[in-house]
Amino acid sequence: MDASSWESEVQKQTGRMVRAPCCEKMGQNKGPWTPEEDKVLVDYIQRYGHGNWRALPKLAGLLRCGKSCRLRWVNYLKPDIKRGNFTKEEEDTIIRLHQQLGNRWSAIAASLPGRTDNEIKNVWNTHLKKLMDPETAQIEPTKKRRKKKGDSAMSVFADQSQISESSLDAREESSSSEIDERFWLDVLSISDGSESSMNSTTVELHPPTSNSTSSVAMALMNWNDNDDDMEFWQKLSKGIGDWMEFSHV
DNA sequence: AATATTAGCAACCGCACGCAG
DNA sequence: TCTGCGTGCGGTTGCTAATAT
Known part of the structure; x- marks a missing residue:
């Protein structure tokens, strides 16, 4: 039963308008996407586009909720997404825009072509935040540095002096x-x-x-x-x- | 070599907004 | 003007892999 049918059925029985629960409660898949699911989603979107995310999984034959499909596409499968490490310039931009915009990740992402809000948020939360907030860094000392496969950008800001003046120039007003x-x-x-x-x-x-x-x-x-x-x-x-x-x- | 700890990141969840009827 | 729907956003969670002990 798809989400709309489920909602109609519940409305009939209870007389109340309800929103279909997402994923698990509807017997849909959760968790990591398999390569097969990715392929189905990419094939479908390339062929028909994504007019309606909610209807897409049913039409594409995926046991996922529309939200999950959208997230997977936007954050991972979209062809113009830039994978790999952030450059110093990109990290500098994130720091600068975060000072100006706060946690408005989508707004920050708009200035970094190919990067997603989720990715930027992760980068900020994992290492940029610590660089910008030494107190937090002291409370949560980084004992180890995990080296990602092919990671070379981890130490870009190892020395905080490398952060440009403009990045640190907070314009509160x-x-x-x-x-x-x-x-x-x-x-x-x-x-x-x-x-x-x-x-x-x-x-x-x-x-x-x-x-x-x-x-x-x-x-x-x-x-x-x-x-x-x-x-x-x-x-x-x-x-x-x-x-x-x-x-x- | 085995286990514990930690960082990184994909994915989920709930809320809010804009639009259409 | 109100209500419901679809979508996007930001916060959070939990799994995996790297590193330390």
Whole structure:
């Protein structure tokens, strides 16, 4: 019985609207994916795409819940996913964006093409956090360093002095969580309309209909990339003022 | 060589949000 | 405006493999 049928049946019997329980309770598989399951999922998505995750497992013939399929695809099977160790630049970016955005892993992931929020979260929790919080590191001393197969990036930040100034330059006041996406789009267009004052080669602002967190992440990335550019800061400052006035904030 | 400990990471879970009816 | 659905996100768990004892 699929999730929808199960819900209808329970609703009929109880008169109440319910959500189907995930996985185990529906007699579905849990735990690690087998290569066979991976193949079925990849084949199906390559052929038909993933219009509806909830319906996908049934259509593909998988004994998994839609959520599980989505997670497996997004975090592991998607063709553009970059596997392997994080570079110093990637770790630096994670540290910098984490200072600005907090645990908004999807927003951070938006600035690291090919990396998933889950992967970034794991990297942060396993070693970057310790580097950024020496007190925690003292409470939980790392006695051993597990060496992964082919791992060479573990020691990238072994010496904290290697972390760039900009990474450690916390901009408390720049907390963006309360800032509406319109802000960034407006401010950056107000700044002068040209791209000369920004590192536009690596930055792309999305339209308002797209993921707002990624826009903010990218805008912030842009912001830090222009640390020494006084002209940029002046324009940004003016832009903020103009935007606030315009928006009656 | 056997066992204990730990790090790394894939996967699960529950909540929240946006959209459609 | 309200309600349900589908999806995405962040926190957490638990398994596996590497390392220490």
